[in-house]
Amino acid sequence: MGEMKRILIVEDSPTIIEVMRIMLKEMNVKIQTAGSEFGMFQSIESFGKTVDLVIMDITLKSENGLDLIEKIRLNSNYTELPVIVVTEHAQKDFILRAKDLNVKSFIRKPIEKEVFISRLVEAIGIEPLPSLFKQTDENQDDLPSEHETSDVDDSEAEVEATDNNASDEETPEADE
């Protein structure tokens, strides 16, 4: 087993953090959390090391997650730090801005475990337990993954929710 990867979750809902912790329980990862810009910059470096991945909620109560990613990228040490965005759904402006900010991939809320794990595997190469992959992530196909973020163009960038979850009817605050 390789070195334990360190993940920073930037999210201000304790419930959603707890859900992510549960989903990642069987993975070889160490989780740190932050609910604000201040906490994020405190946690991004600890014990002399940068975290391996940032999972960023786009709609924090008092901050816009994309603005926080922009602040991360201002530090030349973090220009390539993998970032995954968690969002309700995304529109053209949002995706293009995320692409400019070198966002690795997207995860739709409410998060599905298999999708969540597969995005992490793509981003930082951790090995999931075989039992974690029981389903495909077809419901999330409308959000680009790591391989797709670089291919987004104006014609395909607008993303609409297509599954049946009620929250997918929402307009994301991040785009407002």
Place this chain on the structure above:
Amino acid sequence: MTEERLLQLMKDLSAEIGIPPNDLFELFETFIDEMTDEIFKLKIAYQKGNFLDLKNISHNIKGVCAFMKFDEMFVEAKALNDKLKAEEFEELYPHIETMNIAFIGFKTAFVDYFNR
């Protein structure tokens, strides 16, 4: 909330996040703490006429309840949030009150079930 509804909610949630229903105890505790705090803040924001806070808090409640499959609170939070986004400020409190009643129902069912 009936026990049957609570069990259904637990079943749906455990299938979604991949843990056995009876291991949801800590997650439900976290949810109850967060929602207690959020509903309190919602009432304060309403009393102060702070519509921005109302919008942000209802948005968070909506997102968390969608995550938790708790439709009874989700629909009220969504309705409240939709009105605030549309800058419609009439009849906001009934949504807060109905949300609170649904939450108390959940909390009671949770305590009854896990204390048994």
